[in-house]
Amino acid sequence: MDFELTDEQKGLVDATRSLLTAKSSLAGARDLIDGPDGFDTALWRHGVELGWPALTVAEEDGGLGQQIIDLALVTVELGRSLASTPLVPTALVADALGHSDNEQKAKLLQAICEGNLVASWGFAEFRQPWGPAGITARAQSHEGGYLLDGAKVSVQDADSAQLLIVDAVLDDAPARFLVSTDADGLRIVRQNTLDVTRSYCDVTLTQVKVDAAALLASGDEARRSLARTMQLSTVLACAELVGIGSRLLDMTVGYVKEREQFGRPVGSFQAVKHKCADMRIWVQASTAATYYAAMTLDSEHHDSERAVSIAKAYVSDAINRVAGQALQLHGGIGFTWEHDLHLFLRRARVNSMLSGDARHHRERLCASLEADLAGAAG
Incomplete structure (x- = not known):
C-alpha cells in the first residue's frame, strides 16, 4: 500500500495540527482533571467547524465522505496534543449508523455532523472478554419495543453524550440498540481511571425501555x-x-x-x-x-x-x-x-x-x- 499522504490529507493534517496548537494546551488538559467537563467543549466546537465528526459520514447523509485513514490521521494529531474530545466514540456511532438501515439514520447523522449530538458506544463489560462472547447484557421484547438490562464499563464520554449504542443479547443472538442517555433506568457514573484527563464511565441499564426504532441491528x-x-x-x-x-x-x-x-x-x-x-x-x-x-x-x-x-x-x-x-x-x-x-x-x-x-x-x-x-x- 502507498503510505504517502495526498495533498488533501496533508492539508487535513496541517489544519488539524494548527487548530490544536492554537486551541489545545496541556494546561487545558490539566483543567479537565477532577473537573465537571468530560472533554474540552471549546476545542470540540472548533473541531466540528473543521469537519471532524463529518469526516467519514457519507455525503448523502450530510458528511464529507472521506475514508477511515483520514479519520485516523486526525486521531493521530489528537494523540500528539493529548486533546480530550468525543471524536472517537462519536465517530464509532456515526460509522455504525452509516452502515445501517435504521429509520433514524438520516436525522442522527445530520445532528452528529453539525456537532449537535455527542454519542458513545457501550460494549465492554466487567471481567468479560473483548468480543461478542463477552456480551451479557440482555434485551427482551416488550410492548412493541424492548427492555434492556445489564452494565457496561469504560464507556468514553458517556456522561457528556446524548446517545449510546448498546450491545446486548436478544433471542440468544447479538443485537445493537440506540439508547438515549436520559432514558429511565439508565445510570451513568464516571470511573476513576489512570488517564485523568479523559472521562470513562460505568453505564448501568435496569429495565430500560426503548421503542422498536431503537433496534439498530440484530442477528448476523x-x-x-x-x-x-x-x-x-x-x-x-x-x-x-x-x-x-x-x-x-x-x-x-x-x-x-x-x-x-x-x-x-x-x-x-x-x-x-x-x-x-x-x-x-x-x-x-x-x-x-x-x-x-x-x-x-x-x-x-x-x-x-x-x-x-x-x-x-x-x-x-x-x-x-x-x-x-x-x-x-x-x-x-x-x-x-x-x-x-x-x-x-x-x-x-x-x-x-x-x-x-x-x-x-x-x-x-x-x-x-x-x-x-x-x-x-x-
Missing part, C-alpha cells in the same frame, strides 16, 4: 456491524497511540539536547542516541502498521481483521516501550506531577488496554493462523 447483521465497530475502535486506539509516541519522541529528543551532564548535552552520549533511535523505529513501525490497518477497513481486498490485530498487538507494546524510554531519559523530572510527561504515559497505558490488549490480539492472530493451517491440511 449485528455480528457484522459489531465486528466493524470493534475493528474501527481498535484502529483509532492505535492511531492515538501513534500520536502519543510521536510527541514523546519529540519531547525526549528536545530534552536530551538541552540537558547537560559533565559539560555536554546528554544527547551527545552514544547510549542516549541509541535509545532515541530505538524510539524512532518503534514510532515509525507503529505508524505503518496503523495506517495499513486503517486502509484495509475501506478495502474489500484485504484481511482487515488480521491487519487490525497485528497493529494493536505491535503498537500497544511499542508505544509503551517508547513511553518507558522517554521516562528514563527524562530522569527524575519525568516522575513529577508538574511535568507533562506522565499525562502522556497515562493515556498510552490506558489506550494499550482498550479494544483488547496486545495479548488478546496475539491470541486472535494465533487462532487465525491455526484455522488457516487446519483448512490447508483439510
